[in-house]
Amino acid sequence: MSHRPAWAPDEIDLERPAPARMYDYYLGGSHNFAADRDLAEKALGAWPELPQVTRANRAFLRRAVTFLAGRGIGQFLDLGSGIPTVGNVHEIVAAVNPRARTVYVDSDPVAVAHSRVLLAETPNARFVHADLRDPDRVLADPALDGFLDFGRPVAVLMFAVLHFVPDTDDPAGVVAAYRRASAAGSYLAVSHGTRDYFPERIRSLEQVYSRSSATMTMRSHAEITALMSGYELVPPGLTDMTRWRPDEEAALPDPLDGDVKRYSGYGAVGRLE
Numbered sequence: 001m002s003h004r005p006a007w008a009p010d011e012i013d014l015e016r017p018a019p020a021r022m023y024d025y026y027l028g029g030s031h032n033f034a035a036d037r038d039l040a041e042k043a044l045g046a047w048p049e050l051p052q053v054t055r056a057n058r059a060f061l062r063r064a065v066t067f068l069a070g071r072g073i074g075q076f077l078d079l080g081s082g083i084p085t086v087g088n089v090h091e092i093v094a095a096v097n098p099r100a101r102t103v104y105v106d107s108d109p110v111a112v113a114h115s116r117v118l119l120a121e122t123p124n125a126r127f128v129h130a131d132l133r134d135p136d137r138v139l140a141d142p143a144l145d146g147f148l149d150f151g152r153p154v155a156v157l158m159f160a161v162l163h164f165v166p167d168t169d170d171p172a173g174v175v176a177a178y179r180r181a182s183a184a185g186s187y188l189a190v191s192h193g194t195r196d197y198f199p200e201r202i203r204s205l206e207q208v209y210s211r212s213s214a215t216m217t218m219r220s221h222a223e224i225t226a227l228m229s230g231y232e233l234v235p236p237g238l239t240d241m242t243r244w245r246p247d248e249e250a251a252l253p254d255p256l257d258g259d260v261k262r263y264s265g266y267g268a269v270g271r272l273e
């Protein structure tokens with residue numbers, strides 16, 4: 001039996017690994033339990049670069065969100081936001097626009113507990129405990145009411161989360177529902193794992209994740225492009241995430257020395273015309 005820390009809500013099954021806490025483990029966080037760490041170690045057996053991959057994903061998130069704030073976007077809906085870590089969306093955008101508003105959405109109870117604590121004193125950010133596969137429920141949440149104005153451009157963020165929505169749950173339909181709710185001039189930012197480079201390795205990883213609380217479905221470049229249909233992708237389009245507008249000034253721009261295959265993740269930002 002795992003020890004239950006004071007911050008862990010009773011509803012969490014400590015013995016059931018969860019992708020949010022495994023991701024926290026790869027990032028070097030402390031909001032994970034023995035069962036999460038055990039399965040995360042198996043995932044690392046299949047894909048040893050996962051710590052670098054998760055950091056590259058966070059770096060892409062930072063560049064994409066900074067880009068969007070620079071384009072004048074002042075409202076962010078971060079779907080599958082995860083357990084708070086270094087450089088959360090509301091903190092990144094505040095550096096460009098201190099009045100920008102962020103709503104975080106996640107279904108993981110640990111992400112819920114930590115986000116609520118972090119945001120208690122943060123007037124420009126809110127949290128919704130919901131499943132992003134239910135857009136009507138998310139968009140009708142009282143937390144959004146009077147806080148995000150969907151009559152004006154908004155950025156919908158889906159970083160490293162669509163690969164937890166299996167084809168049977170109609171990811172294209174889910175993305176389209178958020179798109180239909182968004183005004184012209186809105187954006188969608190996506191990062192997504194791919195099986196294009198190492199299909200065998202990715203299959204092993206998907207098998208590891210089948211023992212967690214969510215399944216993993218890595219997709220091809222064409223499939224991820226299709227998920228973003230209806231959006232005009234800003235240059236350079238859907239590309240290896242480390243190659244999306246790289247920050248030449250970053251201390252460690254590319255820890256895997258430009259070997260994009262070892263990241264096996266694409267990123268893109270699209271605009272709704």
Ligand SMILES: C[S@@+](CC[C@H](N)C(=O)[O-])C[C@H]1O[C@@H](n2cnc3c(N)ncnc32)[C@H](O)[C@@H]1O
Nearest residue numbers: 020023080081082106107108131132159160164
């Ligand atoms: C790999 S983490 C990514 C976190 C963050 N977006 C990032 O890129 O750093 C995936 C997150 O999506 C959440 N998630 C997965 N499926 C979800 C769903 N159907 N609804 C809401 N959140 C979900 C998980 O709980 C987890 O926190």
